[in-house]
Amino acid sequence: MANVPFLGLKTHSQKVCSLFKRTLRNLEAFYDRRNVYRYQAVLMRERFDKNAQVKDMRVATQLLKQGEEELFLQQHSIPRKFPLSPGGVAYERVVQSPDWVLDYWHPLEKAQYPEYFKRREERKKEFIAMWEKEYGKEEKKDQHH
Amino acid sequence: MQKFSICFISFFVLFSFSMINIFFFSYFVMNNLVYILEWELISFSSMSIVMSILLDWMSLLFMMFVSLISSVVIFYSKSYMSSELNLNRFIILVLLFVFSMILLIISPNIISILLGWDGLGLVSYCLVIYYQNIKSYNAGMLTALSNRVGDVFILMVISWMMNYGSWNYFFYLDFMVNDYMMMMISVMIIMAAMTKSAQIPFSSWLPAAMAAPTPVSALVHSSTLVTAGVYLLIRFNSLLIDMFFFKVLLLLSGLTMFMAGISANYEFDLKKIIALSTLSQLGLMMSILSMGFPDLAFFHLLTHAMFKALLFMCAGVIIHMMNDIQDIRFMGGISNFIPLTCLCLNVSNMALCGIPFLAGFYSKDLILEMVSMSNLNFFIFLLYYVSTGLTMFYSFRLTMYLMINDFNLLSVYNLYDEDYVMLKSMFTLMMMSVLSGSMLMWSIFSYPYMIYLPLNIKLMVIYVSILGAFLGYLMSNMNIYSMNKYLKSYNLSSFLCLMWFMPNLSTYGLNFYFLNYGQLMLKNIDMGWSEFYSGQGLVLILKNYTVFYSFFQMNNNFKIYLFSFVLWVCFLMMFMMIYLNSL
Numbered sequence: 001m002a003n004v005p006f007l008g009l010k011t012h013s014q015k016v017c018s019l020f021k022r023t024l025r026n027l028e029a030f031y032d033r034r035n036v037y038r039y040q041a042v043l044m045r046e047r048f049d050k051n052a053q054v055k056d057m058r059v060a061t062q063l064l065k066q067g068e069e070e071l072f073l074q075q076h077s078i079p080r081k082f083p084l085s086p087g088g089v090a091y092e093r094v095v096q097s098p099d100w101v102l103d104y105w106h107p108l109e110k111a112q113y114p115e116y117f118k119r120r121e122e123r124k125k126e127f128i129a130m131w132e133k134e135y136g137k138e139e140k141k142d143q144h145h
Numbered sequence: 146m147q148k149f150s151i152c153f154i155s156f157f158v159l160f161s162f163s164m165i166n167i168f169f170f171s172y173f174v175m176n177n178l179v180y181i182l183e184w185e186l187i188s189f190s191s192m193s194i195v196m197s198i199l200l201d202w203m204s205l206l207f208m209m210f211v212s213l214i215s216s217v218v219i220f221y222s223k224s225y226m227s228s229e230l231n232l233n234r235f236i237i238l239v240l241l242f243v244f245s246m247i248l249l250i251i252s253p254n255i256i257s258i259l260l261g262w263d264g265l266g267l268v269s270y271c272l273v274i275y276y277q278n279i280k281s282y283n284a285g286m287l288t289a290l291s292n293r294v295g296d297v298f299i300l301m302v303i304s305w306m307m308n309y310g311s312w313n314y315f316f317y318l319d320f321m322v323n324d325y326m327m328m329m330i331s332v333m334i335i336m337a338a339m340t341k342s343a344q345i346p347f348s349s350w351l352p353a354a355m356a357a358p359t360p361v362s363a364l365v366h367s368s369t370l371v372t373a374g375v376y377l378l379i380r381f382n383s384l385l386i387d388m389f390f391f392k393v394l395l396l397l398s399g400l401t402m403f404m405a406g407i408s409a410n411y412e413f414d415l416k417k418i419i420a421l422s423t424l425s426q427l428g429l430m431m432s433i434l435s436m437g438f439p440d441l442a443f444f445h446l447l448t449h450a451m452f453k454a455l456l457f458m459c460a461g462v463i464i465h466m467m468n469d470i471q472d473i474r475f476m477g478g479i480s481n482f483i484p485l486t487c488l489c490l491n492v493s494n495m496a497l498c499g500i501p502f503l504a505g506f507y508s509k510d511l512i513l514e515m516v517s518m519s520n521l522n523f524f525i526f527l528l529y530y531v532s533t534g535l536t537m538f539y540s541f542r543l544t545m546y547l548m549i550n551d552f553n554l555l556s557v558y559n560l561y562d563e564d565y566v567m568l569k570s571m572f573t574l575m576m577m578s579v580l581s582g583s584m585l586m587w588s589i590f591s592y593p594y595m596i597y598l599p600l601n602i603k604l605m606v607i608y609v610s611i612l613g614a615f616l617g618y619l620m621s622n623m624n625i626y627s628m629n630k631y632l633k634s635y636n637l638s639s640f641l642c643l644m645w646f647m648p649n650l651s652t653y654g655l656n657f658y659f660l661n662y663g664q665l666m667l668k669n670i671d672m673g674w675s676e677f678y679s680g681q682g683l684v685l686i687l688k689n690y691t692v693f694y695s696f697f698q699m700n701n702n703f704k705i706y707l708f709s710f711v712l713w714v715c716f717l718m719m720f721m722m723i724y725l726n727s728l
Binding site: 022028029030032033034043059073076078080081083084089090091092093094095 | 163276277278279280281356412413468469470471472474475495518550551553631632633638641643
């Protein structure tokens with residue numbers, strides 16, 4: 001949360017929106033009942049809205065910096081994360097190995113599933129044929145440096 | 146074919162094994178039998194390496210509990226892990242775990258204890274990293290390295306035991322008490338037990354190990370593996386009484402109990418809350434052990450194993466139902482949807498709190514009354530009673546969050562128990578966590594403890610429990626009625642929330658330096674100088690000499706080569722003559 005680059009290639013309004021969203025997520029972690037959270041979120045929105053009309057960019061940047069500082073100091077020790085999003089408990093829990101890994105099996109390993117690999121080779125040939133029919137053959141000259 | 150899956154077969158074998166054990170347990174305890182089987186492997190220099198098996202009521206009863214819980218957990222994981230591709234690997238790992246545990250239980254020999262102990266460490270590492278994401282890898286490394294410290298202490302005990310010429314510590318316990326040098330062993334054994342049972346300097350691995358699948362947490366990280374340290378100390382108990390270090394252990398385990406109780410109140414991860422409560426109960430076992438009541442510690446170990454495994458299994462059902470969500474802030478009101486699971490959850494929570502006539506009551510109440518009877522200072526007394534109140538506190542908070550409050554994740558939802566496989570296994574354990582307390586109380590204590598206390602001290606447990614329950618109720622609703630207390634005392638709260646910063650200290654503070662040093666060693670020694678001198682350097686020298694000699698051969702310079710050889714032989718002869726003349 002706090003390691004989002006402060007001087008990123010974002011516009012000022014994007015930064016403020018990002019800060020607002022992260023603040024809400026932080027509030028969600030603190031106030032777990034929905035109605036209480038809504039009340040706190042409205043209060044927070046009011047604090048943001050109060051400074052929405054600031055035209056002087058120097059002041060606005062300063063306010064943003066203060067907001068980030070306050071968020072950093074008040075972050076929850078155990079932030080509320082959805083399990084499948086980054087930082088969650090089940091993030092990348094189930095590993096799905098890519099299809100090409102099967103091509104790197106040892107012949108002895110492949111021999112344990114003869115029918116599957118026979119069909120797989122056929123399918124690969126069919127796929128290449130389909131590909132070449134649709135997009136043409138690969139140009140040979142590209143393979144040389 | 147589906148009927149005879151690996152889960153069912155393992156369940157059947159383990160369950161039968163546990164039934165056999167309960168039969169032998171009652172036979173042994175009735176006739177007061179102890180069997181020791183010995184098989185001498187090798188003997189040299191008046192040392193004998195013996196493989197031995199100790200069967201007494203304690204090992205049989207513990208084996209019965211371990212195999213019962215593991216059979217039920219395997220039965221449960223048939224449904225819990227049903228979407229898993231590597232189910233066989235999982236079950237085999239669990240079986241390996243049970244095997245190592247049994248090896249640890251039945252051995253009165255420190256070498257075979259090391260085998261079981263190391264097996265437990267290794268298998269628990271493999272089980273923690275069963276899910277292959279970064280969180281699991283970090284947790285697994287923390288677990289393995291923390292347990293490794295204990296393994297090293299056991300190894301040192303083995304080398305120190307060489308003084309006696311045998312590693313059957315069982316026969317030497319009485320001699321060792323009087324031997325100052327042999328006190329080394331007891332210190333090292335205590336340190337080893339502290340790592341396995343996650344006492345204070347080493348306790349950060351236990352909540353981290355919750356990255357493992359939930360059946361593993363139910364079997365390994367709540368009921369059996371973590372009690373291995375307590376069991377070891379129970380076996381070594383006669384060696385440890387009247388030791389200064391045991392008083393230190395009393396303090397540390399009391400603090401563990403207190404710390405875990407407080408942290409459980411700040412934690413929001415369902416499994417981590419239960420893990421912290423396990424830690425708290427482990428502290429209780431360790432502390433009553435260090436006061437010199439090994440049978441009470443063993444009693445609490447067994448009853449705790451039952452209801453804690455059940456608690457984890459209920460948590461597993463909830464996590465499964467909520468699509469892997471573990472955060473209790475997302476949950477609420479689930480007792481309307483899964484009443485049977487909530488029944489089990491409530492029973493195990495109540496047993497954990499020590500509500501009368503459930504399993505936890507018999508052991509916990511007895512322990513607390515023995516504490517009140519002992520001459521301890523006020524601080525230890527306070528730690529015990531505050532921790533008991535805290536147990537009630539976090540259990541009630543958990544119950545309120547899970548069952549009373551509103552469901553907090555989605556606005557449209559339908560939750561349900563998925564099948565009867567998990568429910569059946571949970572009900573087995575629920576029966577046990579209702580019955581096992583009284584059952585064990587009647588069977589393992591040959592005579593009752595005499596307890597004589599004033600009324601208020603006797604009722605102190607009830608007082609702190611009621612206070613804890615009330616606070617737990619308030620705490621779960623605290624956010625609704627007032628401003629956030631967490632923010633008001635932010636520093637203190639995050640200190641307590643993060644287990645007194647112990648995970649940070651034992652990762653960045655400790656393991657980090659050793660891992661860094663190891664990397665430096667790998668770079669400079671293993672892949673650096675030793676490679677330069679032995680592997681590649683030798684090749685280089687050989688190659689250079691070969692090039693040098695081939696210069697004589699390839700350019701047809703045999704004459705020079707032979708001449709130099711003959712010259713060398715002549716020199717050799719000359720020196721030999723000189724040498725022989727000088728004799």
